[in-house]
Amino acid sequence: MEDHFAALREAALRTSRSVPTITAWGRQLATVFTTGGRLLACGNGGSAAEAQHLTGELVGRFRAERRPLSAIALHADTSATTAIVNDYGNHEVFARQVRAHGRPGDVLVCLSTSGSSHNVVAAAKAAHELGVTTWALTGPAPNPLAALCDDAVTVEAPSVATVQEMHLALVHALCEELDKALGVAA
Helix, strand or coil: CHHHHHHHHHHHHHHHHHHHHHHHHHHHHHHHHHCCCCEEEECCCHHHHHHHHHHHHHHCCCCCCCCCCCEEECCCCHHHHHHHHHHHCHHHCCHHHHHHHCCCCCEEEEEECCCCCHHHHHHHHHHHHHCCEEEEEECCCCCHHHHHCCEEEECCCCCHHHHHHHHHHHHHHHHHHHHHHHCCCC
16 A cells, blocks of 8 residues: 555656646636537546546536536447447547537547557547547556647556546646636635
């Protein structure tokens, strides 16, 4: 257990370099929402849970009351997800939904601890075709997803668990910066 907390502490120190990026994302996201845009999020497994956590904080609230913000976790519609996997294959599960829901100026947040999940990379490619901004939260760089996205925060950590824990901290930091940019008092 001590090793786990030591790894988390080290990852947090390294990841704190991304504060300017998360601040910029929060400001950009505030503009997206105030101009009628939306956020899409995708990931597999634990990354799907983090994607859904992010969208839950936006549609609900983070700390203080504000209007609900348009945010969709692409894995959460089980009927669409299973139909797409059945008809088109797993590699299209998120990309097809990006094509359905994404509009120029929207943001797609891609979460992947490996940074190489084929269906998440395909979603980022589909987003680029539509003019949707792509941001990645991944594990250690270099990786294909971080290289493909418009911007990325990579977490240098020895285990998937530590990467996922840092992704949750980054999700909360993004929500805090977004609310600050929207003028929402905490």
